Amino acid sequence: MYKLLIADDEALEREGLELMIRHLIPDTFEFLHAGNGRKAIELAEEHRPDMIFMDIKMPGIQGLEAVRQIREKLPAAQIVMITAHDYFAYAKEGLLLGVRDYLLKPARREEVAEVLRKLMAVIEEERRRRNEQLELQEKLAHLLPLAENELTLMLMLEHVQDLEPEQLAGLLELHFSKGYAMVLSFPRHGETGWETFRQSKREIYEAVKQFAKTGLGCLAGPLAGHQLALFIPLPPGRTGYSQRVSSLDWGERLRTYAGERFGLPLGIGIGSIREGWDGLSRSYREAVRVCADHQHSFGVHHYDDMIQSSGQTAVSLDEEKKLLTALLQRSKQEAAQRFSLLYDSFEQGGEQPLSAVRGEVTGLLLFLARGVHSTAGAELLASLNAAEDPRSLRLSAESWLERLIDGLEEEQEHHRSHVHQRALLYISQKYKEDISMEQTAEYVNLSPHYFSKLFRQHEGDTFIDYVTRLRINEAKRLISEDQLNLKEICYEVGYKDPNYFSRVFKKAAGMTPSEFRQQQEKPGPC
Structure with a gap:
């Protein structure tokens, strides 16, 4: 009709x-x-x-x-x-x-x-035409989640498919030039919250995914075991450092959301900002690696913080680079197992001559040495060349693998100490100004959260307490010199309000600046 x-x-x-x-x-x-x-x-x-x-x-x-x-x-x-x-x-x-x-x-x-x-x-x-359009929209509504899953799986597993990532991105109307990955790690068997997660896995997944997609405009992958991968575009005009801080903030929001709504702990690893689809895959591997490094810690951790504090470098996932990853993670058992498998493949059941095995293992160890920034190349070559039989060659190679791991542990501690020393130098130069923890963290290229944790580990004090101690010690020195009045000293050590300076001084020294000056002026015993 x-x-x-x-x-x-x-x-x-x-x-x-x-x-x-x-x-x-x-x-x-x-x-x-x-x-x-x-x-x-x-x-x-x-x-x-x-x-x-x-x-x-x-x-x-x-x-x-x-x-x-x-x-x-x-x-x-x-x-x-x-x-x-x-x-x-x-x-x-x-x-x-x-x-x-x-x-x-x-x-x-x-x-x-x-x-x-x-x-x-x-x-x-x-x-x-309208019916065809509605049918197409309905089919597309069912197809888009599949396309999103397919694209995220390509990024996660590096599968080569008939479709290119650009085709799937076009279907999803995505324009990724730069971005990063975030991996959410839910409780596993035996961890607190595992039973809650197991019973309501689908509801938790959909709720957390929707919360993330609404706030971050991201791609969300399928739930792979106990982990959910997010691929997040870099907003226009954002610098890498500011985005790192923002991503950590978003990680905390996701943790809070999961905790408040479901009572679940959530561990989050964040990869660095990368260009292109290959870059996003690499960022995903970094995020997974961060989760693995902090598998017993339900917190938010950024790959760049780990790199900056330890001097590590990013790696790919072919067999040799998997070994390098284990090495960089100081996983002696895994590194030894992977090295043993590669070494066995070099020997081919004892069929390869010693010279051929020596060449293969030397190349591998030099690659690992470069990967961990070791300068022992010449010594390594001399040691392997001195081996006269298969057994001594293998023992020498395994010894060098252990030395590379030990060297990394020493380098990590040294690098953390170096970063901390740079921070202390910066604070010593700026504490008389309006300095903040965020400014100092940015100066040493760490996120505020990670810097605060590292600073307290080394100093045993919070950043504010450390700066306050510097200022009060300097104020005591200037009062003892008796060249400036108390108001001038207040401004000289970085405070803008004399009343506030007096309260801070009294809390730290047990007396006001005036009382401290009077004490300094008392004549000593004859």
Whole structure:
């Protein structure tokens, strides 16, 4: 059935036209009648007719004005103008407004039938296209999550598929030039919260994923065991450092959300910002590695913090680089196992000559030495070349693997100490100014959270307590010299408010600056 609105100020014209159409095409139309332009507009808005036969000349709102208003609300309505010969110019204007056709009064049966057939064909074609569009949208709604899963799995597992990442990204309307990965690690078997996670895994996954996607505009992968991977685009105008701080903040938000809604602990690893799809895969590996390094700590950890504090370097995941990864992680057992498997492949069951095995193992150890920034290349070569049989060669190679791991542990501690020393030097230069922990963390290229933790480990004090101690010690020295008044000393050591300076001094020294000065002025015993 089609809805047909007939608008004409003459009732006989409306009724005659309806009878003609009922006779021409029976049981096809539901009719609406309007005696003026205003009524036509009201009926059109209320009943949304498929077709409208509109007389141009009516009292009140004229037909063309009614057409204009109806077209604004019902752009798909098929409108036919009815006019006498005297108003033919108006009919042409109606065509410019999107009127489908026109009929001259008195309309002949053949003309009315022809116009109706054209209108019904147009409406059916539009309905067909609309149905196809809705079907396509429905299919796309089911396809997009699959495409997102496929793309994230390609990034996580580095599979080569028939589809390229760009094709899937185009389907998802994504434009990744730079971004980073975040891995959320839920409780595993035996950990606190495991039973809650196991029983409500689907609900937890959907809720956390939606929270992350809403806030970060990210790609979310499927739940792989107990981990969820997010791939997050770098917002325009963000620097790498500010984004690192922001990503750590978002990690804490996700942890808070999981804790408050489900009572779950959540460990989060964050990779560094990388370009392109290969870069995102590498960032994902970094995030997984951070989770592995802190598998017993439900906190938020950033790969760049780990690199800056330990001097490590990023690696790929082929067999040799997997060994290098184990080495960089100080995993002696895994490194030994991977090294043993590679060494066995070099020997090929004892079929390879000693010289060939020596060449392979030397190349591997030199690669590992470069990867951990060892300068022992010449010594390594001399040691391996001195081995005269397969057993001594293997023992020498295994010894060098242990030495590389031991050297990394020493380097890590040295590097952390170096970063800390740089921070202390910066503080010593700036503590008389308006210095903050965030400024110092940025100076040594660590996130504020990680810097605060590292600083307290080395100093046993918080950053604020350390700066306060420096300022108060300097204030004591200046008071003892008796060259400046107390107000000048207050400004000299980095405080802007003498009253606040006095309170801080008293808390640290057990007396006010004035009392300390009086104490310094007392003559000593004869």
